[in-house]
Amino acid sequence: MYIIFVGQPGSGKGTQSEQLKEKMGLTHIATGDLFREHLSKNTPLGQQARGFMDRGELVPDELTINMVRDRLDRGDVGSGVIFDGFPRTIGQADALIALLAERGHKIDMAFNFNVTDAEIVRRLSGRLMCRKCAHVFHKDSNPYLACPENICEGEYLYQRDDDKPEIILSRLEVYNRLTKPLLQYYAQKGLLVNLPGEGSIEEVTKALVAALDRIEIPA
Numbered sequence: 001m002y003i004i005f006v007g008q009p010g011s012g013k014g015t016q017s018e019q020l021k022e023k024m025g026l027t028h029i030a031t032g033d034l035f036r037e038h039l040s041k042n043t044p045l046g047q048q049a050r051g052f053m054d055r056g057e058l059v060p061d062e063l064t065i066n067m068v069r070d071r072l073d074r075g076d077v078g079s080g081v082i083f084d085g086f087p088r089t090i091g092q093a094d095a096l097i098a099l100l101a102e103r104g105h106k107i108d109m110a111f112n113f114n115v116t117d118a119e120i121v122r123r124l125s126g127r128l129m130c131r132k133c134a135h136v137f138h139k140d141s142n143p144y145l146a147c148p149e150n151i152c153e154g155e156y157l158y159q160r161d162d163d164k165p166e167i168i169l170s171r172l173e174v175y176n177r178l179t180k181p182l183l184q185y186y187a188q189k190g191l192l193v194n195l196p197g198e199g200s201i202e203e204v205t206k207a208l209v210a211a212l213d214r215i216e217i218p219a
């Protein structure tokens with residue numbers, strides 16, 4: 001099963017990926033996480049990506065697509081993939097179809113979580129990440145109480161540089177200009193599922209699982 005989350009930043013793509021990957025045994029490929037890994041290791045790709053990320057812009061397609069190709073070739077993709085935050089441009093979307101076709105796969109569904117801009121700004125500006133367990137918290141609506149992995153005590157929480165107010169607005173503008181056209185792209189292919197994204201985490205997961213139940217897996 002190959003599914004895509006194309007919603008706005010802060011619409012719940014990462015959170016829902018966490019819920020689904022365990023339930024369905026899927027591999028979670030989040031290009032933002034992969035770029036942040038390169039940044040923290042200061043790799044040549046990390047150095048090339050840094051400026052774009054700091055400004056809330058997209059990393060150029062060629063670099064992004066090559067990184068995803070390398071990730072797919074790591075050999076740990078079992079029963080399928082959740083692509084989280086990839087593709088983000090029409091060029092990336094065309095490339096993903098080709099990358100999957102070369103491997104004998106195709107996209108089953110693309111999900112968009114509908115969330116208002118005001119809620120996006122609220123979520124992102126209060127979002128806290130953990131450097132150690134990699135879970136995402138929110139200072140008001142999902143505060144750190146205990147580590148879901150039992151490996152930290154809240155001492156590694158930080159706010160992403162691109163979750164600062166002025167960068168959030170630029171990321172939303174980039175989304176509207178470059179990524180939003182993907183909704184029509186996938187709708188035309190009959191692959192788009194729009195879900196309300198403002199319910200509780202459990203409600204959104206339930207709607208997601210109900211939609212996925214409609215996918216027919218070849219025997």
Ligand code: AMP
Binds near residue numbers: 033054056088092
């Ligand atoms: P995210 O964690 O998905 O919000 O991504 C953080 C940042 O990484 C984005 O603002 C972009 O600079 C970069 N990035 C992540 N995914 C992509 C992508 N598919 N294409 C280009 N840049 C990306």
